[in-house]
Amino acid sequence: MPRVVLATKHEKARLIAPCLAPLGYFIEESSSFDTDSLGTFAGDIKRTLTPPQAALTKARKACELTGSDWGLGSEGSFGGGPAPGLINWNQEVLCLYQHSTGLSVYAKASGPTSLQGFHGQDGLLEHLNQYPKQRWIMRRFEQIDKGLSADEIFELWQSHEANVDNIQIEPDLRAMHCPERQLMIAKAGQDLARRLSEKCPQCQQVNFVIKEKQPGLPCAMCSLPTHQVKLSVRICDGCAYRSPEPQPVSRADPKYCQFCNP
Ligand SMILES: [Zn+2]
Ligand SMILES: [Zn+2]
Structure with missing residues (x-):
């Protein structure tokens, strides 16, 4: 049974493992590679790679750092899609990599998302309540607080009431804090399972799609x-x-x- 190491700091294995288990792939999570070093959603570390390049890099690092033959990398992005500027779009890319053969299989899923930031106080509660379990980022000047629940947002808000005009609320898009991304990552996991089960009749290589x-x-x-x-x-x-x-x-x-x- 292939053991696949998933490089993540954001609890993604539980989303993908159920898709691959029926095919005999066992997913193990490793945080030995700091995936944030390739860039973050909050923008405090800039992204320089395309999402497929970032997913491949994470998968290769997972192999390098753990000695596993199989690595898995995941990268999400927002923007683009069929109607940029009108509909916000979430795309999730997975890359399964085998060190011994150099095989790489990319899988993806994408769809619209209604998640957006918020500025000001009027209607803030209603906005946050639209997204149960979603966590948030609060920016004020140079300071960024991440992973905040709606309650924590309000507590912080109270303590800064004097200058709330400078506070910006954004969704925390890291996988463990973003239920919409969790669904999309699971869909990409299903796409990966489909690609692994389609084999070439000539040489048995996977991803015959x-x-x-x-x-x-x-x-x-x-x-x-x-x-x-x-x-x-x-x-x-x-x-x-x-x-x-x-x-x-x-x-x-x-x-x-x-x-x-x-
Ligand atoms: Zn005609
Ligand atoms: Zn073939």
């Missing part, structure tokens, strides 16, 4: 190619074997056709 999509599905009315997917291909990272997937439909709805429905 669809990695290429070709547009051009012909329009049902005029037969001209549309931007709809014509062909999906599973590709093996190990032996480069390619397997086209049967498409659920052979013709595109004319509403996607540039000629029939411009």
Whole structure:
């Protein structure tokens, strides 16, 4: 049974372990690598790597520092998504890494989030109560207090009542303090489980999933190619074997056709 070391300081193993247990992977948490050194949500340490690079770095460090053959890294990010500026977006990336083979499998999950900060006192209680179990950060000038419950926010607030204008409340986005991220990390764990259970028929390498999509599905009315997917291909990272997937439909709805429905 592969033992996988997850590099985290934020209690993520309990979210991912149940997804991988049925496949025989046992997840162990290690805090021997200071994952915060790659950057924090609060911004006190800047992030310089992309989320996949950060997840891979954490996974490799987990192997290096514990001697385990398998490492797992996780990195979350906010922003981007289909409607930047309108809808806040949370993406979670996992990277499973095997030291002896260099194999890396990336999994992800993403979705909208309504979490946001708060400035001022009117409506603060209602705002905090919308998110039970979510913890918060309080910033005033250079000082940052993290991991605060709604009650602790109020206590601190009372003691600073003289200059509340300078106080900014933000969600603490670290996994153990953010229920919305916990759900998304568990979803990424399910994506990882799916990738580990799809094996190449030629060489048995995992992650034999669809990695290429070709547009051009012909329009049902005029037969001209549309931007709809014509062909999906599973590709093996190990032996480069390619397997086209049967498409659920052979013709595109004319509403996607540039000629029939411009
Ligand atoms: Zn058409
Ligand atoms: Zn293969």
